[in-house]
Amino acid sequence: MRWQERLTVAVDVLLIAACVAALTVLGTRLLGPGFVAPESTVSPVGTRLDPSVGIDFSARPQTLIMVLSQDCQFCVESMPFYERLTNQDRAGTQIIVAALPTEPSIGQYLASRGVIPDAVVFVEPGQLPVLGTPTLLVANQSGVVTHSWTGMLRTGVEERVLQVVFPSDPA
Structure with missing residues (x-):
């Protein structure tokens, strides 16, 4: 792989990780203390x-x-x-x-x-x-x-x- 392709892959991986982290924080904030079992x-x-x-x-x-x-x-x-x-x-x-x-x-x-x-x-x-x-x-x-x-x-x-x-x- 050329360095530009590696950079693109690295940026994509970081973007996905950031999205997962943001969704985790948002989910915890919205569902955390108030979330209960049915x-x-x-x-x-x-x-x-x-x-x-x-x-x-x-x-x-x-x-x-x-x-x-x-x-x-x-x-x-x-x-x-x-x-x-x-x-x-x-x-x-x-x-x-x-x-x-x-x-x-x-x-x-x-x-x-x-x-x-x-x-x-x-x-x-x-x-x-x-x-x-x-x-x-x-x-x-x-x-x-x-x-x-x-x-x-x-x-x-x-x-x-x-x-x-x-x-x-x-x-």
Whole structure:
């Protein structure tokens, strides 16, 4: 090979390597903290939640726990839905946000986006039966998970969450 051909091959290889690196960084940034296994992989329904997480499940008939992270792309994209959830008349449901202790400012972050839960608790990985964020858990007064959803929810699923979390009283 002549030196021009070798140079062309070397430039092509470097260009391909740069593209792979850029796609890896982009994929990690978009899918990293917010990427979770499909819901069917793990189902915490029926699991009794550990009282050490600092939630008084007996306070209301049910508790919605929103496991969120400021660094989770799906959480960020779902903020309008979380705002809608926390702005409902929630007399029978308490809404708790659970986050890692490494996110001490998540309460202010959520408030700046109109998401106002009843409380924010900080949990260590493994204290709740979730694989990642965002995850929504509904628990009864005994702390047993009755429903769960993982990942960014489609509109139809969001409506189902609203029906479960805020059941309408028959008139």
